Amino acid sequence: DTAVSQTPKYLVTQMGNDKSIKCEQNLGHDTMYWYKQDSKKFLKIMFSYNNKELIINETVPNRFSPKSPDKAHLNLHINSLELGDSAVYFCASRQLGGSTGELFFGEGSRLTVL
Amino acid sequence: SQQGEEDPQALSIQEGENATMNCSYKTSINNLQWYRQNSGRGLVHLILIRSNEREKHSGRLRVTLDTSKKSSSLLITASRAADTASYFCATEAGAQKLVFGQGTRLTINP
Numbered sequence: 001d002t003a004v005s006q007t008p009k010y011l012v013t014q015m016g017n018d019k020s021i022k023c024e025q026n027l028g029h030d031t032m033y034w035y036k037q038d039s040k041k042f043l044k045i046m047f048s049y050n051n052k053e054l055i056i057n058e059t060v061p062n063r064f065s066p067k068s069p070d071k072a073h074l075n076l077h078i079n080s081l082e083l084g085d086s087a088v089y090f091c092a093s094r095q096l097g098g099s100t101g102e103l104f105f106g107e108g109s110r111l112t113v114l
Numbered sequence: 115s116q117q118g119e120e121d122p123q124a125l126s127i128q129e130g131e132n133a134t135m136n137c138s139y140k141t142s143i144n145n146l147q148w149y150r151q152n153s154g155r156g157l158v159h160l161i162l163i164r165s166n167e168r169e170k171h172s173g174r175l176r177v178t179l180d181t182s183k184k185s186s187s188l189l190i191t192a193s194r195a196a197d198t199a200s201y202f203c204a205t206e207a208g209a210q211k212l213v214f215g216q217g218t219r220l221t222i223n224p
Binding site: 004031033035040041042043044045048050055056090092096101102103104105106107108 | 145147149151154155156157158159162200202204206210211212213214215216217219
């Protein structure tokens with residue numbers, strides 16, 4: 001019973017390609033996030049959706065486009081991939097206003113751009 | 115920037131010893147959270163401490179928060195090999211987002 005699941009777990013692709021990562025949560029949470037973890041383990045927030053509405057959009061290149069078809073799903077599409085996009089991308093969810101405020105993370109999607 | 119900074123970046127101790135990690139941040143916060151990340155896995159929430167709290171315990175974990183110094187510490191007592199992981203602090207300042215630091219890589223030697 002995976003709470004936050006991401007696919008694919010690994011993605012190897014060439015520069016210039018377009019790729020997508022999908023995320024689903026079965027926790028009934030109303031808010032989902034995308035984080036990027038670089039090779040130095042630094043976690044940077046990218047986007048957040050609350051009930052399908054974009055609420056956080058950090059300074060991310062517009063080659064990155066999130067989409068939330070419903071509050072249980074948040075996908076990330078990346079156009080014209082660059083070497084610097086290589087990283088591990090984490091999806092996370094939580095219930096805003098919940099008592100703990102904790103984030104539940106997926107296992108990550110490791111993207112390698114060659 | 116709100117970002118937390120963990121110190122030390124890496125820590126190696128013997129099994130059974132206590133491990134202390136520190137986190138400093140720059141802006142006022144609503145709460146501070148600690149997470150653990152095992153190699154190749156996602157982050158797992160450990161404990162949350164609110165800005166009006168000074169200390170919290172959970173099992174072998176003890177977290178302190180000093181809002182005047184904008185710092186927090188995570189103490190793991192009686193460490194075990196399974197505690198080997200990276201530990202991250204994350205701060206929340208009311209913008210509905212958690213901002214993470216770079217983490218402390220903890221190694222417990224048997």
